[in-house]
Amino acid sequence: MSDSLQRAKRLSQSRLSPIWIVPLLAALIGAWMVWDNFSSRGPLVTLDMDNAEGIEAGKTLIKTRNVEVGHVESVRLSDDLSHTVVTARMSSDAGRMLNSDTRFWVVKPRIGREGISGLGTVLSGAYIQLAPGKSDKYQDHFDVLDQPPVAPPDAPGLRINLVSQVGNSLSAGDPVTYQGYTVGRVESTDFDPEKREMRHRLFIQAPYDSLVTDTTRFWSASGIDVQLNSEGVSVNLDSFETLISGGVTFGVPEDVTQGSPAKQNATYTLYNSEESAREGTYDQYVEYVLLVDDTVRGLSRGAPVEYRGVRVGTVVSVPWHFTAPQPDGLNQFAIPVLIRIEPQRLESGEDINKKIDDQEVRQRFEKMFKELGLRATLKAGNLITGALFVDLNFSDDAPAYKPMTFDGKPVFPTVSGGFAQIEQKVSNLLDKLNNLKVEPILSSLDKTMQTSQKTLEQVQQIAESVNAIVSDPATQQLPGSVNDTLEELQNTLNGFSSGSSGYRQLNDTLKQLEQLMRDLQPVARTLSEKPNALIFDREVQADPTPRAAP
Structure with a gap:
């Protein structure tokens, strides 16, 4: 019976089942996708910002020239909580734009001096703008700017x-x-x-x-x-x-x-x-100190130093080292003022930058101090504000020049200004007034006033008398009487006018009187020749006998 049974034979299969092809293919495709995704990933950059207003992880984009070149992956606080750290993933071809010259800033609605900008982000949301640099040094950690840059690094x-x-x-x-x-x-x-x-x-x-x-x-x-x-x-x-x-x-x-x-x-x-x-152009100068006896109220730093209206320098300090010891023989209460003589102001063109010999300038001024009497004076430059300036000019009656220094600086000799001279004249006038003998003058003036008072009283009495005469009724009737007399005189004169009977009678009388005067002329002549003719007869003279011819 055992022989009649046949044993089963075990056969080995040499090929894979077709069912494994699908998962193997899926694994290959997945690996390729992972490799492709990894190989296409761009660099990761870190951005530091004061705050992350409008920035959202996974949504906020990074753009340049309105082209997307990256996006924000995460937003977090720094370890010391002082600022915000933003991590962003860039595209694969964005690495060449990241260097030490690259700039980042947030684009959002802004209102500034140039107007309103960033209105396009009202609906789309804020984004980060990238401005590429041209440096060769790669960098992946940046500070985001608070404001957009004025110009890109490569701007001409x-x-x-x-x-x-x-x-x-x-x-x-x-x-x-x-x-x-x-x-x-x-x-x-x-x-x-x-x-x-x-x-x-x-x-x-x-x-x-x-x-x-x-x-x-x-x-x-x-x-x-x-x-x-x-x-x-x-x-x-x-x-x-x-x-x-x-x-x-x-x-x-x-x-x-x-x-x-x-x-x-x-x-x-x-x-x-x-x-x-x-x-600031005049950077070469020579310094002097003015020891001013007058007031310096109105003189300030930057005031001009002028020579006959031409500016040649500047006031540097008022006062300058006031507590420093002053030279012997001068007023211990003089106020030191530091000035600069700037010879470049008198040059032009290329000569303004020419090197100036300080020693030569000082020697020239020393000569003008000694021989020409160059002195400095404070004068009013503006009557409204009371501002003063330093005026340099020659003085004929200036005291002899004596070289001296103040705290290591040479002293520029000065004379009293116009206001000080006026003050001195007023003071002298007041002194003269104080020296006058006022009491005799006042006594004489009092007597003159009393005499004037008596004169005024007499004038008042005369005025009252005149007023009484004018008020008298007889005086008031006098104009009428004078008027009547004048009318009678006029009538009398009218009676002797040409053509009137009185005039004719007067004319006939005058003619008779004239005839009488002619008749009396021989009598008057005879009486003149022989005054006794009225008593004795006149002698008869023989006729003269003419002379015979020779």
């Missing part, structure tokens, strides 16, 4: 640095103007606590960068600048934008050459005003 133009003292209030985005036209912007500002100075970074866009040279001066533009000093009133009005927010303006001072084009990252000084920028 000029970048310069300004250094100023504390007090110039500038901020990123403020305009840089030239003759009122905006040619650039302030990129950044920071304060150096060690040197106690402000540092500003400016960008001047092309083609206006050619306006900046090595002789250019920069000063703050406050919009409107009003100055009232010894030189009068000056008003300077800049653009409307600088009137609101301020800014920087620049130019080449008058009588200064244009100079050579400025270099990238050159450093300049930022002055407070155009006037101080112009004054």
